[in-house]
Every structure is written in C-alpha cells, then in structure tokens.
Amino acid sequence: MNANRTILITGCSSGIGRTCALGLKARGWRVFATARKPEDLKALEAEGLEALYLDYADPQSVEDCVREVAERTEGRLFALFNNGAYGQLGAVEDLSREVLRAQFEANVFGWHDLTRRIIPLMRANGAGRIVQNSSVLGIVAMKWRGAYNASKFAIEGLSDTLRLELRGSGIHVSIIEPGPIWSKFVESALRHFQENIDIEHSRYRAVYERRLKRLRGETKPNPFKLPPEAVLKKLVHALESPRPKPKYHVTLPTHLMAILRRVLPWRVLDLVLDKASDSN
Numbered sequence: 001m002n003a004n005r006t007i008l009i010t011g012c013s014s015g016i017g018r019t020c021a022l023g024l025k026a027r028g029w030r031v032f033a034t035a036r037k038p039e040d041l042k043a044l045e046a047e048g049l050e051a052l053y054l055d056y057a058d059p060q061s062v063e064d065c066v067r068e069v070a071e072r073t074e075g076r077l078f079a080l081f082n083n084g085a086y087g088q089l090g091a092v093e094d095l096s097r098e099v100l101r102a103q104f105e106a107n108v109f110g111w112h113d114l115t116r117r118i119i120p121l122m123r124a125n126g127a128g129r130i131v132q133n134s135s136v137l138g139i140v141a142m143k144w145r146g147a148y149n150a151s152k153f154a155i156e157g158l159s160d161t162l163r164l165e166l167r168g169s170g171i172h173v174s175i176i177e178p179g180p181i182w183s184k185f186v187e188s189a190l191r192h193f194q195e196n197i198d199i200e201h202s203r204y205r206a207v208y209e210r211r212l213k214r215l216r217g218e219t220k221p222n223p224f225k226l227p228p229e230a231v232l233k234k235l236v237h238a239l240e241s242p243r244p245k246p247k248y249h250v251t252l253p254t255h256l257m258a259i260l261r262r263v264l265p266w267r268v269l270d271l272v273l274d275k276a277s278d279s280n
C-alpha cells in the first residue's frame with residue numbers, strides 16, 4: 001500500500017464521513033474510519049474499512065486512536081479528514097456554559113487535539129494533507145445557530161493559522177465549506193436541541209416551534225440540498241491534486257454567501273442573513 005494513500009476519517013457512522021470513507025476506499029485508499037457506537041464500528045469493518053473508536057469529547061480515545069493508527073502504519077500517515085461533529089441549535093442567550101462547552105469539545109478541541117497528534121506522523125511521511133470539514137456557517141453567521149457558528153468560525157481560524165505555519169513543510173491544510181447536505185445532521189441537531197435547550201420557557205419559544213417543524217420535515221424541503229458525494233468530490237481534489245486549494249465551497253448557498261460576505265457592507269449582509277436564518 002502506498003503510504004501516500006492512507007487516511008484517517010472521523011465521524012464515519014453516517015452522512016459525509018461514511019460516504020467519503022467508502023468513496024476513498026473505492027479509489028484505492030487505505031481508510032481508517034472512526035465511529036463511536038459498537039454497531040457502527042462493526043458495520044464499517046463489514047464494508048472493508050479499518051474501523052477505530054474515537055469520540056472527540058474523550059481525550060483518551062483520541063490518544064488511543066492515534067497510537068493504533070501509528071502502530072498499523074509504521075508511524076506514517078498521509079491524510080486526516082476531520083469531519084465528525086454535531087450542530088447545537090438555540091439562541092445565544094439560551095446556551096448554558098456547559099452546552100457551549102460540549103459543542104466546542106466535539107467540534108473544536110477534539111479536532112485540534114487529533115490534528116496536533118497526527119502531524120508528527122505526516123512529518124515522518126515527508127508529506128501530508130489535513131482537510132477540515134467546516135461549513136457555510138464558518139463563513140457567515142445565522143440566528144439560532146450561535147454555538148455551531150462559533151465552533152466552525154474557530155475551526156476556520158485555527159486551520160487558516162495552521163496552513164500558514166505549515167507552509168513549506170509538505171503538509172497542506174484545506175477547508176471544505178458545505179452548505180446543506182443530505183445526512184443525519186438534522187436528526188442529530190433535533191436531538192441536541194430538545195435535550196439541551198429549555199424550549200418551553202424560552203422567550204424564543206414561537207421561533208423554536210417553527211424550527212422544530214422544519215427539523216421534523218414538516219415544511220418544504222431545502223431545494224439546495226446536495227448528496228454527500230458533493231463533498232467527496234472536493235475531498236478527492238484536496239487529497240490527490242498536487243495543488244490542493246485552501247478552501248472548497250460546496251452547494252450554491254455557500255458560493256453565494258462567500259461572495260455576499262466579501263462584497264456587502266455589514267448592515268446589508270445582516271438584513272440578508274436575518275431573512276435567510278428563518279427561511280431554511
């Protein structure tokens with residue numbers, strides 16, 4: 001197996017992670033695919049992937065996962081796709097300290113911890129690719145998504161800095177920014193919303209009830225939603241191109257928001273984002 005075609009992908013139980021793990025395996029990559037539930041690990045093994053347990057919120061699992069990968073690859077790894085995450089909905093003033101911290105443990109601190117432990121394996125390999133699955137919500141903010149917005153903005157900041165710091169090292173850092181993608185993301189966001197936000201007693205109760213209807217699929221579907229293969233396509237470029245791009249936009253809303261973010265004055269952008277927040 002070519003050491004330059006080995007990758008660790010997190011969050012492979014469903015959605016983008018699963019599609020990318022299987023898609024890269026089909027392209028001849030050796031794929032280490034992480035999940036959290038025993039049945040998901042089993043299912044990944046059954047697909048011919050090397051399944052490993054990793055929960056970003058559990059530092060020991062991050063350490064153990066990296067040790068296991070290093071043992072199986074003689075201390076070298078070419079690529080890392082940080083992907084596993086969830087979306088915590090709720091108005092900023094309804095987010096408790098614990099709920100915001102949990103969002104950052106999963107979406108930011110775990111990604112950082114894993115990345116810094118993997119970099120030495122890439123240095124040993126003489127080259128590497130780090131690909132971060134951010135979001136259109138790492139480019140612009142939207143109402144009711146403050147915790148998730150903040151986590152993706154944090155990922156963008158850390159990754160932009162890392163890309164500069166790794167210039168000339170042979171390790172490239174790319175950020176993929178998807179808009180709406182078909183996956184279990186909405187299902188998981190609904191669960192975290194109901195578990196962690198006091199919907200009943202919030203001053204935003206009416207807004208939340210409308211959001212719940214959307215999350216349960218009781219309103220019209222988002223016409224811009226793409227299948228996870230749209231992300232796989234950009235991931236393949238970030239991994240296999242001799243000149244990986246710093247940023248990859250996926251879906252029309254991301255392309256549009258990236259342009260608006262650059263050209264509109266803040267006050268006008270706020271009007272657009274205020275409307276967009278409630279319409280999807």
Ligand SMILES: NC(=O)c1ccc[n+]([C@@H]2O[C@H](COP(=O)([O-])OP(=O)(O)OC[C@H]3O[C@@H](n4cnc5c(N)ncnc54)[C@H](OP(=O)(O)O)[C@@H]3O)[C@@H](O)[C@H]2O)c1
Pocket residue numbers: 010011012013014015016017035036037054055056057082083084085086105106110133134135136177178179180181182183184185186188
């Ligand atoms: N779907 C979208 O519209 C969209 C848009 C922009 C960006 N994204 C990004 O795409 C990535 C993948 O999401 P998806 O759409 O494929 O959703 P998904 O189907 O819900 O998959 C999310 C994956 O992340 C895992 N995960 C959640 N918390 C984790 C933790 N603490 N440690 C390790 N893994 C964890 C989940 O594992 P469990 O099954 O164990 O929970 C699952 O495998 C995320 O980074 C998300 O922010 C998604």
